[in-house]
Amino acid sequence: MAERNQATPPTNLNGISRPGRGSVVVKPKNMKGTLGRLWRLTKGQRNGLGWILLLSAFASGASILSPYVTGRAVAAISGGDAVIWVLCCLTGLYLSDWLIRFLQAFFMASMGQRVIHHIRRTLFAHIRTLPLAFFDRHQHGELMSRLTNDVDNISTTISNSLTLLLTYGFTVTGIFVMMLSLNPLLTMVSLIGVGLIFLLTKTVTKHTRKLFAAQQKKLGALNGQVEESVSGMAVVKAFCREEEMERGFGEKNEGLCDISIRALICSGYLMPLMNVINNLLYVAMSVLCGILFVNGNISDIGLVTSFLLYVRQFTRPFVEIANIYNNFQTAVAGAERVFEILDEQPEPPDREGAVPLRHPLGEIELRHVEFSYVPGQPVLRDVSVKIPAGTQAAIVGATGSGKTTLINLLTRFYDVSAGSILLDGRDLRDYPMEDLRQAFGVVLQDTALFAASVRDNICYGHPEASMERVQEAARIVGADSFIERLPEGYDTVLAHGGMELSQGERQLLTIARAVFANAPILILDEATSSVDTVTEQKIRRALLKICENRTSVIIAHRLSTIRDSDMIILLENGKIAEQGTHEELVALDGIYARMYRTQTELR
Helix, strand or coil: CCCCCCCCCCCCCCEEECCCCCCEEECCCCHHHHHHHHHHHCCCCCCCHHHHHHHHHHHHHHHHHHHHHHHHHHHHHHCCCCCHHHHHHHHHHHHHHHHHHHHHHHHHHHHHHHHHHHHHHHHHHHHCCCCHHHHHHCCHHHHHHHHHHHHHHHHHHHHHHHHHHHHHHHHHHHHHHHHHHHCHHHHHHHHHHHHHHHHHHHHHHHHHHHHHHHHHHHHHHHHHHHHHHHHCHHHHHHCCCHHHHHHHHHHHHHHHHHHHHHHHHHHHCHHHHHHHHHHHHHHHHHHHHHHHHHCCCCCCHHHHHHHHHHHHHHHHHHHHHHHHHHHHHHHHHHHHHHHHHHCCCCCCCCCCCCCCCCCCCCCEEEEEEEEEEECCEEEEEEEEEEECCCCEEEEEECCCCCHHHHHHHHCCCCCCCEEEEEECCEEHHHCCHHHHHHCEEEECCCCCCCCCEHHHHHCCCCCCCCHHHHHHHHHHHCCHHHHHHCCCHHHCECCCCCCCCCHHHHHHHHHHHHHHHCCCEEEEECCCCCCCHHHHHHHHHHHHHHCCCCEEEEECCCHHHHCCCCEEEEEECCEEEEEECHHHHHHHCCHHHHHHHHHHHHC
């Protein structure tokens, strides 16, 4: 609907990269508040959380005890004692570690997927309740991204990162306690290496964050170039712009390649450098332990062995925790985007005491109607008109005059900003929304078909309908001839919104759907704009038949299609400029007469 003002809010994303991975991490705006809402969403799905915490502690315990038991084995060997029991303990620890991690993954996968299933269902259920204005403000691709990509980020974090974060957190704490218990002096010295790794990670990540953010920006520009080129290939070829298109792609691709190389090189040296620091720390601690052992400050070779193994383990989790934390930020930022949709207000509920609309007569009246998509920018101004029941009314006017907006108000896709619209003497808002919309059969300017059979598209909302009714609706609008030529006739499944059909054939199916609905009020928004002249005449004859004894509101640019209308309403700048029959308006010799003469001369 071209007349709607569409506004897509600007997106401001501050990204940081996962070290060594090359993916952009988006910082959340309010991590604490978002985590609280996520926690509340897991209500009823937390059965395995206690087991996960316990198993994470056990998994960390196995990692923490292994170096100590190894040290005891070395001490036993050096003292000539039996080591069978020590080796049995080590074997038991490693087997326990495997079993614990398997159970941990089992419980986490089960709980995590139940939570994500609940979030997806909640989000989709809320989206269907949102008013049309919400979809006008947001790109459809962006909404799809929130429903899929952002929820997947949450899923990955819950299923993987959360368990690792818990395990590493317990492990680092436990190892630090064990190191302190073995030798406080050596523990303080080893913290120097940990501090160096922390500072290095922070410095490199800060730099790579900017590079990867630039990489994503250039990747988005390249994707836009590809999408634009592919969708507009016919125009490109018609104007012989293939070389220019390829040159533009090459420039963007070159820029993406350059920034990607720099980003990957910058992040690529982090892990090797951290390994060097880790190895140097291990060597330094080994030398220090050797000196202390030779000087007699340490007499237990098993203690030295255990401590060095702890040093080796102590620094590794910090890098992984940094990576997991970045993943965590991305997931929380995705959750914020999901909650932004959940915070949108749904369509207004039915009024208390709403009157059921059982058998509408079809009398429509607009009283001083005003409407704005954007405050301060009125689209309709003080529109008042009465359409008696059974009348065929046509609405005409230049592009942007408010024709489609008027249809949106009649079907309550939007509510009036001021004034009121009455159906059978009552305000539209006095009726239940479902009853109201079932009173209208609507054919919009943009065709909307679903990935289902032709039959299902025609009887949409009434799957139990007989084939005879479906075929009758198709015959009335003249769609039966091309449907029968399809591979499986009415059972042919349409893919990609019916793109295998011509625009005119798709329009005929949407008109057949409106005819099948047999609603007492028929609204046609440029219903014949995409069909040829012969088909248009067939549809006109069919519409004359189905419009008998029912109210119909027709928007048309071709004035020849609405000459026989009972009343014609001409809108200009959101106001009713002229009103009457075709003959009356031609005799008036005003705007309508000039439009009609212009179209007649062009023909």
